[in-house]
Each structure stands twice: as C-alpha cells, then as structure tokens.
Amino acid sequence: MKLNRNWTVEQRYRPLEEIPKLAISAMVEKRRQDQGYPTYHIAPSFGLLNDPNGLCYFNGEHHIFYQWTPIGPVHGLKYWYHLTTKDFVNFVDHGVAIKPNEDFDSHGVYSGGAIVIDNEVALFYTGNKRDKDWKRIPTQCMAKMSADGNIEKAGVLIENCCYTEHFRDPKVWHHNNSYFMVVGAQNRQKEGGMILYQSDDLLSWHHKGPIKTNYKKLGYMWECPDFFDISGQSVMLFSPQGVVSQNDYDFKNIHSVAYIVGDNLNLETMELENHDEIKQPDYGFDFYAPQTYEDHLGRRILIAWVGLPDIDTPSVEHEWAGMLSLPRELKVVDGYLIQSPLTELTALRGDPILVKDEHKVPTGSFLLSVDVECSEFSLKFGNESGDFITFSANQYDFTLDRTYMTQLYAKNFGLYRKAPRICLKQKIEIYLDQSVIEIFINNGRHTMTSRFFINDLSFFSINGDIKVEYFPMKATSKFVL
Numbered sequence: 001m002k003l004n005r006n007w008t009v010e011q012r013y014r015p016l017e018e019i020p021k022l023a024i025s026a027m028v029e030k031r032r033q034d035q036g037y038p039t040y041h042i043a044p045s046f047g048l049l050n051d052p053n054g055l056c057y058f059n060g061e062h063h064i065f066y067q068w069t070p071i072g073p074v075h076g077l078k079y080w081y082h083l084t085t086k087d088f089v090n091f092v093d094h095g096v097a098i099k100p101n102e103d104f105d106s107h108g109v110y111s112g113g114a115i116v117i118d119n120e121v122a123l124f125y126t127g128n129k130r131d132k133d134w135k136r137i138p139t140q141c142m143a144k145m146s147a148d149g150n151i152e153k154a155g156v157l158i159e160n161c162c163y164t165e166h167f168r169d170p171k172v173w174h175h176n177n178s179y180f181m182v183v184g185a186q187n188r189q190k191e192g193g194m195i196l197y198q199s200d201d202l203l204s205w206h207h208k209g210p211i212k213t214n215y216k217k218l219g220y221m222w223e224c225p226d227f228f229d230i231s232g233q234s235v236m237l238f239s240p241q242g243v244v245s246q247n248d249y250d251f252k253n254i255h256s257v258a259y260i261v262g263d264n265l266n267l268e269t270m271e272l273e274n275h276d277e278i279k280q281p282d283y284g285f286d287f288y289a290p291q292t293y294e295d296h297l298g299r300r301i302l303i304a305w306v307g308l309p310d311i312d313t314p315s316v317e318h319e320w321a322g323m324l325s326l327p328r329e330l331k332v333v334d335g336y337l338i339q340s341p342l343t344e345l346t347a348l349r350g351d352p353i354l355v356k357d358e359h360k361v362p363t364g365s366f367l368l369s370v371d372v373e374c375s376e377f378s379l380k381f382g383n384e385s386g387d388f389i390t391f392s393a394n395q396y397d398f399t400l401d402r403t404y405m406t407q408l409y410a411k412n413f414g415l416y417r418k419a420p421r422i423c424l425k426q427k428i429e430i431y432l433d434q435s436v437i438e439i440f441i442n443n444g445r446h447t448m449t450s451r452f453f454i455n456d457l458s459f460f461s462i463n464g465d466i467k468v469e470y471f472p473m474k475a476t477s478k479f480v481l
C-alpha cells in the first residue's frame with residue numbers, strides 16, 4: 001500500500017487553490033475506478049474525509065459538514081466540506097464551506113459543532129494555527145451561516161487559558177436561557193477531559209472547567225466531545241485516546257469512542273450526577289469522532305467517521321480516504337445508548353429475498369436483516385478467489401474477523417474484533433456498502449462498524465439456524481464529481 005508517511009509537511013499543507021486542475025481530475029479518475037467506493041455512504045470525491053462537523057437541521061434540511069483534506073488521501077490542511085439533504089436519499093453538494101485562510105486558522109479549520117439560532121446557524125470550530133517551531137496554537141472560533149447558505153467567519157471566541165496544545169472540537173447547546181460549550185482538552189498533567197464553558201450571548205464565554213465523573217484518569221486526550229440530554233438523562237460522548245482494557249472487547253482500536261449516561265450535570269459542582277459506568281457504542285475496527293444533533297422531529301441523530309486517526313486504508317491507492325457512517329437515531333434505555341438506522345434509509349431498500357445457505361450478490365451494496373434465536377451462527381462475505389470476512393456469534397459474544405480479506409492492513413491492531421452478546425434472541429441488521437460494514441447488534445445497544453477490502457465480492461453464505469432477508473440497496477444521489 002502507498003504509505004502516507006512519505007508525504008512531507010509541505011505537501012500535506014498545500015491549499016486547495018494551489019492544486020492543479022489536472023491533478024484533481026487524475027485523483028477523481030482514480031477514485032472512479034475504485035470498486036470499494038461506497039454507493040450510499042458519504043465519502044469524498046478525492047482527498048481525505050475525517051470527522052463529521054456542524055451537524056444540524058436548518059431551513060428544512062439536514063446540514064452535514066465534514067473535515068476534508070483536498071491535497072490527497074492524507075491528514076493535512078483541513079477544510080469544512082458541506083452537504084445537505086432533506087431525506088438522506090438525495091444530497092446537494094455545496095463544496096467547501098470554511099477555508100483555513102486566516103492567521104488564527106492557518107493550519108486547519110478543525111472540528112466543531114453547530115447551533116441554530118432563529119434564521120442563522122452558528123458554526124463553531126477550532127482554529128488550528130502552528131507557529132514557526134510547529135507548536136500548535138488552538139483557539140475556539142465561530143462562523144455564521146445565513147438561510148441562503150452564505151458563511152462568514154466571526155473570529156476567535158476563546159483562547160487557551162490552561163491546557164496543553166491539545167484543546168479543540170467545540171460543541172455548543174442551549175439550556176435554560178444560557179449557551180454551553182464543551183471542548184476536548186488535555187490538562188497539564190497530560191490527562192484528557194471535557195471542558196465546560198458558558199455564555200449568554202455566544203460571544204463572551206466563561207471557563208467553568210472539566211466535567212467531573214468517577215473516572216478520574218481516562219486517557220491522555222479526549223477528542224470530539226459531545227454532551228446532550230435525552231429522555232430526561234444527560235450523556236457525555238467522546239473519543240478518548242490512550243485508554244486500554246484487559247478484557248476481550250473494550251478499547252481495542254488505536255483510539256476509541258465512549259459514553260457516560262448520568263442523571264444531570266450539576267453546574268455548581270460540575271459533576272455528572274448519579275452516572276452509570278462508561279460504555280462503548282461500537283465494537284468494530286473503524287468508528288471515531290461521532291457527533292449528534294437534534295432534528296425538527298426531536299430525534300437525536302448520530303453520525304460518525306468510519307475511520308481512525310493514524311491508520312491508512314487501502315483506498316489511499318485510489319486517492320481518497322474516509323467515509324461517514326449511516327445516520328443513526330439514538331435513544332437511551334437502561335443506561336445504554338440504543339442506535340437504529342434512520343427510518344429514511346428504508347427508501348433505499350430494493351425487494352427482499354429470503355436466503356437459505358448462500359446468495360450470489362450483484363454488487364457489494366446490500367442489507368441483511370437477520371432474526372436470531374440460536375446461540376451459534378456465522379455469515380461469510382467473500383469472492384471467487386477465496387477471500388472473505390466473517391461475522392459470527394456464540395452464546396457469549398459476536399466476532400467480526402478480517403483475517404482472510406484481500407487487502408489486509410493495520411494488522412498490528414488485530415485481525416478481529418469482539419462484542420459481548422447481551423441476549424440470544426435479537427434482530428440484527430447488517431449494512432454493506434462496497435468497503436464498509438455496519439452491524440447493529442444487541443437490539444441497537446452496540447454496533448460493529450468497519451472498513452473491509454475484498455476484491456470482487458460475489459456472495460454471502462449462512463451457517464446456522466437463522467432467518468436472513470436480503471435487500472439490495474439503491475445508491476443515493478451522487479454528491480461528488
């Protein structure tokens with residue numbers, strides 16, 4: 001695989017305006033030839049996508065922004081890229097939304113969230129600046145988007161009072177006539193945390209400090225914090241770095257995603273009161289930096305980056321990297337975040353076929369709806385040359401195994417992932433889209449989200465007493481060149 005570490009800093013930080021048109025068409029051509037490019041997941045036309053940003057429902061549409069490096073499939077100079085959709089089937093591509101063209105964001109318009117206020121959206125992001133010694137100077141910044149889609153920067157809101165250079169990813173919400181912001185940060189003892197700010201006017205912000213939980217030391221940095229109330233409870237969702245576990249399931253990826261559900265955030269003590277134990281929403285290989293928002297129907301929707309920092313995927317050969325997960329509606333039941341694919345996605349389903357044993361698939365974009373009652377079963381997704389991945393279960397756990405796929409990568413992080421099995425009887429949904437698999441298990445309590453690379457995927461086969469319904473999935477409208 002072509003390795004991204006061969007890129008020089010100068011190459012990575014080349015702005016979009018300086019990329020020759022011919023180089024762009026060459027990248028687009030390469031991407032078009034990639035059979036791993038998804039048909040109903042959001043992915044960049046070329047270059048690298050990472051975190052979802054600025055998610056909101058505004059002016060009759062869902063707005064989805066994402067982190068984008070245009071120069072190539074590599075982490076470099078970051079922009080915000082913008083798409084909208086009314087139904088998650090038809091998308092409008094608005095191109096670049098925010099550029100790194102000010103002194104305070106000269107080295108990247110980093111991640112952040114959005115909040116709708118009357119006829120405008122306030123977009124919050126981290127201005128990533130580096131000095132001549134390459135030291136990071138992060139600030140929390142704002143831009144405003146009007147109803148006609150025009151976006152203007154409003155400048156720096158918050159400077160770094162007391163954290164290391166890792167201070168980023170603002171997420172804002174409105175509560176009791178006040179605005180609140182959480183920022184992911186590393187303190188001077190090199191511990192990660194979620195830092196709370198409060199404001200009356202969105203412009204001047206008061207530093208209230210880290211939100212306290214029973215987890216005193218949990219990793220060296222928390223990226224992409226999110227905080228929301230749902231069904232009368234308060235949820236902290238974040239992407240911690242440097243957390244490991246001794247059990248078979250938790251924190252196996254280079255960086256992870258975790259959440260903590262509590263009763264209430266006490267603004268005096270800064271404690272998340274009466275909280276449950278920390279949990280992971282996803283047990284796959286590639287799930288990071290999720291962000292949530294509430295839409296006009298009151299649904300709390302989550303979208304994540306299907307990818308991880310510091311890992312190159314084989315699509316790099318085709319000049320693109322990274323995609324967004326399907327949108328998932330969240331609920332809280334018994335202290336768990338329950339995720340279900342947004343109902344809009346049923347419009348993408350073709351006619352179902354009940355499958356016994358084995359099924360030849362015309363393309364790698366389909367959904368399996370699986371009814372399970374038995375303890376052991378397995379599903380194999382493969383090609384004629386003998387390459388495959390398996391999703392299997394016994395009474396105790398689920399396993400997603402990539403050992404025998406065509407293009408192996410990130411092997412040093414393990415070839416399989418396991419998730420605990422919470423109940424025997426359940427309905428499992430498995431969404432495949434060329435090089436991504438999203439599996440909803442334990443009745444939505446967990447997912448297993450992963451990239452996989454099998455050339456010419458041609459069949460899936462079933463082992464065990466399970467009922468499998470196959471739905472071909474239609475492509476969403478093209479949102480890229």
Ligand code: FRU
Nearest residue numbers: 067078110111168223224289
């Ligand atoms: C998470 C992250 C964020 C940062 C952004 C930069 O993947 O590292 O913390 O804002 O990506 O692209």
